[in-house]
Amino acid sequence: MNYNLHDESGSGKRESSMAALKGIFGLVMHERGKLILAFLAMLMNSFLNLLSPFFIGYTIDHYVVTKQYPGVLLFSGILLIMYLILLLTSYLQTKLMGGVGQRLLFTLRNAVFNKLLQLPIAFFNQNKAGDLISRINNDTDKLNQFFSQALTQFISSMVIMFGAGVFLLIINIQLGLAALAPALFILIFTKVVSPWVKKRNAESLRAAGDMSAEIQESLGNFKVIIAFNRRDYYKKRFQEVNQQNYRTAFRAGLANNIFLPIYSFFSSIAQLIVLTYGIYLISVNELTIGLLVSYLAYVVNFYNPLRQLASLWSSFQVAMAGWDRIARILSLETNLNVIPSTGTNSKDCLLEFNNVYFSYPNGKEILHDINFKLLRGKTYALVGPTGGGKTTTASLMARLYDPTEGHVFLDGQDIRAYSSSERSKKIGFILQEPFLFTGTVGENILYGNELYATYDSTALHELIKDRGLEDLIAVFESGLDTPITSQEDGISLGQKQVIAFIRAVLRNPDILILDEATANIDTITERLLEKILRKLPAHTTLVIIAHRLNTIENADEIFFVNLGKVTPAGSFAEAVNRLLNDKKNS
Numbered sequence: 001m002n003y004n005l006h007d008e009s010g011s012g013k014r015e016s017s018m019a020a021l022k023g024i025f026g027l028v029m030h031e032r033g034k035l036i037l038a039f040l041a042m043l044m045n046s047f048l049n050l051l052s053p054f055f056i057g058y059t060i061d062h063y064v065v066t067k068q069y070p071g072v073l074l075f076s077g078i079l080l081i082m083y084l085i086l087l088l089t090s091y092l093q094t095k096l097m098g099g100v101g102q103r104l105l106f107t108l109r110n111a112v113f114n115k116l117l118q119l120p121i122a123f124f125n126q127n128k129a130g131d132l133i134s135r136i137n138n139d140t141d142k143l144n145q146f147f148s149q150a151l152t153q154f155i156s157s158m159v160i161m162f163g164a165g166v167f168l169l170i171i172n173i174q175l176g177l178a179a180l181a182p183a184l185f186i187l188i189f190t191k192v193v194s195p196w197v198k199k200r201n202a203e204s205l206r207a208a209g210d211m212s213a214e215i216q217e218s219l220g221n222f223k224v225i226i227a228f229n230r231r232d233y234y235k236k237r238f239q240e241v242n243q244q245n246y247r248t249a250f251r252a253g254l255a256n257n258i259f260l261p262i263y264s265f266f267s268s269i270a271q272l273i274v275l276t277y278g279i280y281l282i283s284v285n286e287l288t289i290g291l292l293v294s295y296l297a298y299v300v301n302f303y304n305p306l307r308q309l310a311s312l313w314s315s316f317q318v319a320m321a322g323w324d325r326i327a328r329i330l331s332l333e334t335n336l337n338v339i340p341s342t343g344t345n346s347k348d349c350l351l352e353f354n355n356v357y358f359s360y361p362n363g364k365e366i367l368h369d370i371n372f373k374l375l376r377g378k379t380y381a382l383v384g385p386t387g388g389g390k391t392t393t394a395s396l397m398a399r400l401y402d403p404t405e406g407h408v409f410l411d412g413q414d415i416r417a418y419s420s421s422e423r424s425k426k427i428g429f430i431l432q433e434p435f436l437f438t439g440t441v442g443e444n445i446l447y448g449n450e451l452y453a454t455y456d457s458t459a460l461h462e463l464i465k466d467r468g469l470e471d472l473i474a475v476f477e478s479g480l481d482t483p484i485t486s487q488e489d490g491i492s493l494g495q496k497q498v499i500a501f502i503r504a505v506l507r508n509p510d511i512l513i514l515d516e517a518t519a520n521i522d523t524i525t526e527r528l529l530e531k532i533l534r535k536l537p538a539h540t541t542l543v544i545i546a547h548r549l550n551t552i553e554n555a556d557e558i559f560f561v562n563l564g565k566v567t568p569a570g571s572f573a574e575a576v577n578r579l580l581n582d583k584k585n586s
Ligand SMILES: Nc1ncnc2c1ncn2[C@@H]1O[C@H](COP(=O)(O)OP(=O)(O)OP(=O)(O)O)[C@@H](O)[C@H]1O
Pocket: 125, 360, 361, 363, 366, 384, 385, 386, 387, 388, 389, 390, 391, 392, 393, 561
């Protein structure tokens, strides 16, 4: 399955603006009470905005022209109350929508992160962490900004525009049509230009994602960069993505700002038309001065929101581009679904590969028609040249990937029939560089262990003592309470492996896979790790991938993995010979 988020032909679908809006509103529908209240406040606001020019015109024609000042005072008072209500309703809608926006941000970030947790390793192979971080942080915030600031303004602008348009047509149809004619040009212009603006914004967000990915890669590898004196190289790479980010952001800014001057120009034209034509109508007694004043105010009421719509429209385009990037993640589904149980296969072995074929997406075939069985409690070794497919074989044993064809059976059942929690209880996997979390040694040992999840430091210490592993904890300065602050400092690789090994052994797995787990470990630590492995339950099957041959000396069976095949390599001596021959020939 193609999980590449940058690949337009990938599984994530592009959405129309309408479908996108539906999707976004789906996320805030549970807040409909607040949305309705904000909407009512906005309607009230728009209605009062529309009414005030009419009152002003009415006051001029009925009280100013006839010099009835008490009437002028009365209407001034009414207008003042209307303005106060306007203030209140504006505050209410801003407050309500601000809250909805923040909660949308919260929900979206949770939804995207939870989706990421469900996606298979293939997704993370095909996408850079920095870009994903940018989607979670940056793109979701574009939607928040749209919701909390732009949306109500957007709707209220529409309502005011519509109301002002109706007033313009009711007061004088000819003058109304003349006043509205420039708006037609604006509509056509917006329709034509919008897709281009959205594209520019999408490019800008993508460049921001690339820059974030670059920063993440450089910071993640800063030791190597310094050690190999590659600062200039990374400086140049960063300058390139920063330049690209600047260029696309600049172009998006230009595109977003194209609406405003055009809208302002047509708004001025409309006012000019009304003024000229209105004065003519007054001269032929078809319009009063008061109505012309109201009229001009309605033209402003019509074109001002339209002008605001220009900037709101660009905020909408930015939000839609952000949503596209988020929706692409949300629309992905894991290809590692749990299938219904297919009944049990023969239970004579713990793990079986049955006519297994495997290729990485868009890659060559790595495994070709593989068949083998692993028995309970035995130790197996996978050997072979670099790139031969050992890690891939082990990954299929742990269902990090599914075979392209064929089946892997675990304990007599298709491995796909186990839920991920059942599977992870049965399978332990230790890598060359284990991952630790910030916390303590004890917390890291208990990580993911449902059986002892509630154990505190003392209980864990007892458990470790019972399992005969107590002296191993002595390698940590403060025992189980030794803090682990970051991956980089304060803890050696050997110590990390001690934690990872104890963690794996305490889970009592049915199968434990060690992928080059002792490759970079000194002989003394290796002995410690071997000691931990001896505490594994007798039924645990051990699979060891190793380049160092001494580590596989005691294996019950050795498999040679190369050129798409996994074949029994015979005794230890035969396997060594085969490896040496292979090296000579390569
Ligand atoms: N995520 C991936 N995407 C595409 N190809 C991959 C991926 N991982 C591994 N490969 C390719 O699959 C082949 C087998 O790799 P694998 O890591 O299984 O070999 P290995 O025997 O474990 O090698 P090593 O001893 O160097 O760890 C290699 O050609 C490798 O380039």
